[in-house]
Amino acid sequence: MPHEVRAVIAMKKDAPAEVQPVLVPDPGPGEVLVSVQACGVCHTDLHYREGAVSDDFPFLLGHEAAGIVEETGPGVTDPRPGDFVVLAWRAPCGSCRACRKGRPWYCFDSRNARQPMTLLDGTPLTPALGIGAFAEKALLDAGQAVKVDPAARPEAAGLIGCGVMAxxxxxxxxxxxxxxxxxxxxxxxxxxxxxxxxxxxxxxxxxxxxxxxxxxxxxxxxxxxxxxxxxxxxxxxxxxxxxxxxxxxxxxxxxxxxxxxxxxxxxxxxxxxxxxxxxxxxxxxxxxxxxxxxxxxxxxxxxxxYGDSLPSRDFPVLIDLYLSGKLDLGAFVTETVALDEVEVAFERMQRGKVLRSVVVL
Incomplete structure (x- = not known):
């Protein structure tokens, strides 16, 4: 049974992003459903809204996120429901020429959820960087949900999903x-x-x-x-x-x-x-x-x-550095905002007024 949730959508080029209800499917084979707790407002989301990445509108924005695994699909053994995860837009396929050469950080066929998230009328959404996390729930490939220490604050932890890792x-x-x-x-x-x-x-x-x-x-x-x-x-x-x-x-x-x-x-x-x-x-x-x-x-x-990173290797390391006090992830968070304040956060970002605005759900 699909989940109806609120999400931030870019409907057309250069139009303001808007909060709309969307449908998120139950996870299928190899997929996980994540309850999003926090998601950073990144320049890449603005590039999507501006049509600078592609013209595959409408876009479901947001990709720099952390949350809790709510459900897993058939065949998924890791992560498990209840795990705290940071979302990654690189999930190596294991079979492309880069992966076969032992260089999965260059994977040419990174895995994403197979089922689309949609508007209520069934229009499929293109998730930003294969994630789409300015939403109360997100559907992902299991490889995109990297388990980390749950002691980390979600608004800080999510930032390693993109900008900090890069x-x-x-x-x-x-x-x-x-x-x-x-x-x-x-x-x-x-x-x-x-x-x-x-x-x-x-x-x-x-x-x-x-x-x-x-x-x-x-x-x-x-x-x-x-x-x-x-x-x-x-x-x-x-x-x-x-x-x-x-x-x-x-x-x-x-x-x-x-x-x-x-x-x-x-x-x-x-x-x-x-x-x-x-x-x-x-x-x-x-x-x-x-x-x-x-x-x-x-x-x-x-x-x-993406910093030539391998999220499954690097995310837990950065979280451990954060929890030990060696990497101040909290210092990247200038402000926290609500879902309906993403446009305001874009404007502040363009004026150089914030290091990171973070949507907290």
Whole structure:
């Protein structure tokens, strides 16, 4: 018997998101029904609403969530009803060419629920990132529901489902930050601050936060930044070089997604330094690099998709770090809001007034 619940829907491009009743099926084989407790308001949800991801409207928004498994379908042994889970938009299939090569964090056929959630008239909904968690209940593939320690606060725990994992993994997995490295992070939002926290915990000797907002730089210090550069009035490349003995950083994480900040990151690397792009670029954005310098500087230019993470491995680790006081997930939560306040949260996010708004159900 389908469950009728309230959910946040984007009906058409650029139209305000609205709360509507939707139908969520009982879980089928390999699926789980999760009672959503909290879901972060991420830029990706706004991209869906704007039609920047695809035109498969209507969208069921929300993907950065935590909750309790309510029911499981046939064949599901893990997780179990009553388990506290964080939702993941990567659930490796185990059979694609990446999985067969032992690189499931690159899975090309990530699993999602097979049954659609729908409007009351039967119109199928496209769930954001295969999740759709701005809803009282969500239907997922069992592999998308990662069991973690239930002592974690849902509004904090859910954030590792996307933004925190993307930034953390960009530094740890993609950038392979090491003890004693110098690190620069461009953009001190949720993703950038997660990269800063990861680099600090990994033992980087200098972690340099770069942003155009002094308030964001102050927050970055809370996550472990040892130095800050306001690039609105300062050349960030020169500043980072000065802070690294004239050499440049061993690792630069670009968490903005703009061509100009990517070029800054390219030039503020040390010789053989690594630049990791974690910021999501706008459709159609292009970049031009000096070919001779690309060759002569060496190093690596990498793109980080979801922090090259494996949720079943990484989510429990980040939750344990949070519960031990080493990773302040609660500091990412600027405010909590209700389902019908998602549009207001989008507006605050666009104005840079929040690190994360979190919908609490």
């Amino acid at each position: 930034g953390w993994g960009a530094a740890v997995h993609t950038g392979q930050v090491a003890n004693g490295d110098t690190v620069a992070v461009i953009g001190c939002g949720g993703v950038g601050n997660a990269a800063i926290a990861a680099a600090s915990l990994a033992g980087a000797r200098r972690v340099i936060a770069v942003d155009i907002d002094d308030a964001k730089l102050d927050v970055a210090a809370r996550f472990g930044a040892s130095h800050s550069v306001n690039s609105r009035g300062t050349d960030p490349v020169a500043a980072v070089r000065e802070l690294t003995g004239g050499h440049g950083a061993d690792l630069v994480v670009e968490a903005v997604g703009r061509p100009e900040t990517y070029l800054q990151g390219f030039h503020m690397r040390d010789l053989a330094g690594v630049l990791v792009q974690a910021g999501v670029p706008a459709p159609g954005a292009t970049i031009e690099l000096p070919f001779q310098e690309l060759f002569s500087r060496g190093g690596a230019l990498k793109s980080s998709w």
